[in-house]
Amino acid sequence: MKKILNKGLTNLLSLSLIGIICQSSIPNKPLTTTDEKVEALLAKMTLAEKIGQLNMYNGTWEFTGPVPNDKNSKQKLDDIKAGKVGGMLNVLTAEGTREAQKLAVENSRLKIPLIFGYDVIHGYKTMMPVPLAQAASWDINIARLGAEVAARESAAAGLHWTFAPMIDVSRDARWGRIMEGAGEDPYLTSQIGKAWIEGFQGKDLSSEKTIAACAKHFAGYGFAEAGRDYNTVDVSENTLMNVILPPFKVAAEAGVATFMNSFNDLNGVPATGNELLQRQLLKGDWGFKGAVVSDWGSIGEMITHGFALDSLAAAQYAIKAGSDMDMESNIYVNYLEKLVKSGKVSEKLIDDAARRILKLKFDLGLFDDPYRYSNVEREKKELLSAENLKAARQVAQGTMVLLKNENNLLPIQKSVKKIALIGELAAHKDVPLGNWRAQANPNSAVSLKEGIEAALAPDQKLTYAEGYKLTEGKRTFINELTFTNPNDKSGFAEAVKIATTADLVIMAIGEDCYQTGEGRSQANVELKGNQLELFNQISKVNKNVVIVLMTGRPVAIPTVAEKAPAILQAWFGGSEAGHATADVLFGKYNPSGKLPVSFPRNTGQLPLYYNQKNTGRPKTNDFDTGLVFWSHYTDMPNTPQWCFGFGLSYTTFEYKNLNVQTAPKKATVTVEVTNTGKYKGKETVQLYIRDLDATIVQPIKRLVAFQQINLEVGQTQKVQFELTEAELGFYHADRKFYAESGLFEVMVGTNSEQVVKKSVDIQF
Ligand code: BGC
Numbered sequence: 001m002k003k004i005l006n007k008g009l010t011n012l013l014s015l016s017l018i019g020i021i022c023q024s025s026i027p028n029k030p031l032t033t034t035d036e037k038v039e040a041l042l043a044k045m046t047l048a049e050k051i052g053q054l055n056m057y058n059g060t061w062e063f064t065g066p067v068p069n070d071k072n073s074k075q076k077l078d079d080i081k082a083g084k085v086g087g088m089l090n091v092l093t094a095e096g097t098r099e100a101q102k103l104a105v106e107n108s109r110l111k112i113p114l115i116f117g118y119d120v121i122h123g124y125k126t127m128m129p130v131p132l133a134q135a136a137s138w139d140i141n142i143a144r145l146g147a148e149v150a151a152r153e154s155a156a157a158g159l160h161w162t163f164a165p166m167i168d169v170s171r172d173a174r175w176g177r178i179m180e181g182a183g184e185d186p187y188l189t190s191q192i193g194k195a196w197i198e199g200f201q202g203k204d205l206s207s208e209k210t211i212a213a214c215a216k217h218f219a220g221y222g223f224a225e226a227g228r229d230y231n232t233v234d235v236s237e238n239t240l241m242n243v244i245l246p247p248f249k250v251a252a253e254a255g256v257a258t259f260m261n262s263f264n265d266l267n268g269v270p271a272t273g274n275e276l277l278q279r280q281l282l283k284g285d286w287g288f289k290g291a292v293v294s295d296w297g298s299i300g301e302m303i304t305h306g307f308a309l310d311s312l313a314a315a316q317y318a319i320k321a322g323s324d325m326d327m328e329s330n331i332y333v334n335y336l337e338k339l340v341k342s343g344k345v346s347e348k349l350i351d352d353a354a355r356r357i358l359k360l361k362f363d364l365g366l367f368d369d370p371y372r373y374s375n376v377e378r379e380k381k382e383l384l385s386a387e388n389l390k391a392a393r394q395v396a397q398g399t400m401v402l403l404k405n406e407n408n409l410l411p412i413q414k415s416v417k418k419i420a421l422i423g424e425l426a427a428h429k430d431v432p433l434g435n436w437r438a439q440a441n442p443n444s445a446v447s448l449k450e451g452i453e454a455a456l457a458p459d460q461k462l463t464y465a466e467g468y469k470l471t472e473g474k475r476t477f478i479n480e481l482t483f484t485n486p487n488d489k490s491g492f493a494e495a496v497k498i499a500t501t502a503d504l505v506i507m508a509i510g511e512d513c514y515q516t517g518e519g520r521s522q523a524n525v526e527l528k529g530n531q532l533e534l535f536n537q538i539s540k541v542n543k544n545v546v547i548v549l550m551t552g553r554p555v556a557i558p559t560v561a562e563k564a565p566a567i568l569q570a571w572f573g574g575s576e577a578g579h580a581t582a583d584v585l586f587g588k589y590n591p592s593g594k595l596p597v598s599f600p601r602n603t604g605q606l607p608l609y610y611n612q613k614n615t616g617r618p619k620t621n622d623f624d625t626g627l628v629f630w631s632h633y634t635d636m637p638n639t640p641q642w643c644f645g646f647g648l649s650y651t652t653f654e655y656k657n658l659n660v661q662t663a664p665k666k667a668t669v670t671v672e673v674t675n676t677g678k679y680k681g682k683e684t685v686q687l688y689i690r691d692l693d694a695t696i697v698q699p700i701k702r703l704v705a706f707q708q709i710n711l712e713v714g715q716t717q718k719v720q721f722e723l724t725e726a727e728l729g730f731y732h733a734d735r736k737f738y739a740e741s742g743l744f745e746v747m748v749g750t751n752s753e754q755v756v757k758k759s760v761d762i763q764f
Helices: 016-022 034-044 047-053 073-081 094-107 131-136 140-156 176-180 186-201 237-244 246-253 275-285 301-305 311-321 332-341 347-363 376-382 386-399 448-455 492-500 531-541 558-563 577-585
Strands: 055-058 087-089 115-118 214-218 258-261 291-293 401-405 418-422 461-465 504-510 545-550 566-569 653-663 666-675 681-691 702-711 716-723 742-749 755-762
Touching (some): 047 332, 094 115, 131 140, 131 176, 131 186, 140 376, 186 237, 186 246, 186 702, 214 275, 258 275, 275 311, 291 347, 311 332, 418 448, 448 504, 448 577, 461 492, 492 531, 504 531, 531 545, 653 681, 653 755, 666 681, 666 742, 666 755, 681 716, 716 742
Parallel strands (some): 087 115
Antiparallel strands (some): 401 566, 653 666, 681 702, 681 742, 742 755
16 A cells, blocks of 8 residues: 555646536535535535545554454555545555546546545654643743744645644643643643644645644543553543643634544543533534544444444444544444434534534645645655754753753853763663654664754863663564663773762663653663662762652652752654753753643652642641641652742742732732843743632632743843633533632742742632
8 A cells, every 4th residue: 555655646626626626506606605615515425425424544554453344455546536435544656646646536536535634642753842841931932933834844745734732731640641732731731732732723724734633532531540551541620621631622612623532431421422522512612613533443442342233323322422523433424324324423424524524624725635634745845854954953052941950050161071871771872762752763863962962062061871771673663662671780980980080970771762752651760770779870980960860751750860960851852852952051041941741750659740629638747747638748848849830940930019909809920030040041930829718719820821021131021920710710510611719829930839829819
């Protein structure tokens, strides 16, 4: 199939396509609106052709799960020609997509173009930092830019649609896919998610530089029990409405073109067959007009869940619930017609689903020219262009989070002459590309070592030792990872030797990028292999150890957190990771990232999140008397290692003069922020609230707004926020959103723990 789809260039659109679509039923009256065009086309379609639009096949060579009832490639090609396929995923390149498109528009009766989707999660060829890292920028422009570049590259390579952004809130670092989202907070996830959607889609879906986005996974996937991927999700109505769903509602309001449902069951009902989620909330209450695609094979998986007895039942439940397109279950194409004919499914439901998919194809301009995205020339120019790589560096700079910096060890001063660089990850050119890396060239990232080498002053000298080895064998998207034997310490001696004589040691530790992502949950989020042991030996011979942490999830590193004087969270930083990290280490960029997710001290603390409830027995002075009867662990603090919103700068910021002016139904909050340090810097001013006496107990803190400001040394800026019902309210048991009158705590600060606060009465 791959061979066939990539075979070569082909003809242009046959003119008859435009003729078929644009004929009105009233002679001489041209169709003007997209809706009219969609209706005119629908009226011409047979039931089988409409069902064909709801069918999405995998192209060939990449897959993310078992392939149920896999048809051979020949059958798929015949189905395309027969108009039984609406879209494909994993068909790639300008040439390959053109070839596949040709099959549809030159052979099928109505010549309806295919839509090509792909997981462009954080870049297509030019890799941006992984999504969780982008969220750490708390910067709308940075997140938007990351998605914009990804869209430009994929649109030039023939793609129309990305299965991103993932906006699943997650509080559990064990879950491998925490890397793919924007972290633990609904508000931050909403804002970053919206920026990603704007970046992918731009202002005009029909532009050749944009692609349709897909808000996923609807819903609850990030709450997989025990952090184990695909596991069951059992959450309260309160958590669903106030934590899980808000980013999806914002995505719908932002005009995201599509949604994807999810693998998990939500309170006993698989999301794919969940009417409450798709029909009632999304398409009903929120008025979403776009299409919902199933997750890979998730219609078929409803049988495995124990929800549907067979494929016929699965098709029925999914279409009724509002799943419009079947990704690789091959169930709609085989069973929907029978269901309609037997009266079990109304044809209106098929029309509704087909209408949504056709509308998207019109919006993308595919009926004007089905090959418009498949442009070999543009593809050549766009992929890995200098402009895109520059953007990747800029985005990566903004994602770095400085976690510790004792005695201002960073930025590295000119007086530091001998630098020892240690760790397999430090020279790795593949790990920084991250998982879900689309078409990134393997081993193409700028490594930390290369980044540092390029940043050194002429009289600064770098020595490198690998020290430890993390994984062995095949590192791929689909294979289980093999870790190196921790007893292999053959690289230790060399590393300790170079550390002993260095002025400064930079040690890279963390994860392989294939430790995070789909199917990569971990029961333990501590460092794998013998990294920690080597760190302990290094820190004995040199006190100036800077840790560069490369991970896609929060990891628990209590010993490193205590002993290392400086720690920089560099994530998986994409194609330009090494340069961006060196920019921060050497002070070319003053770090401004803030954690979008709490970093635990220990896996046993998970799920861990800042917006928890107080309980009836929190740690208060009364309980702090050595007695046990309060909500805590006896073997470790409740608090995270680093809290949500945490991130240092090379400068310091002071918050003072918090003022909260109330009026009925609102309040105006002002605070003065001063740069009290020695560098100019960017600060993210975070606003949290707490409703102190609500009918449903509210979290001790809830992020409701943030602003980024750039301050020169000594400069003070007054920052102002408005609080209204939108910020102070929450969803109640009747699914109605409103605020309750009474006492609120208003908190502003540099992270979720260090805040200045005031209590005020606000009446609604
Ligand atoms: C993932 C989706 C992805 C799809 C297609 C699934 O396994 O859950 O997020 O979009 O595969 O690749």
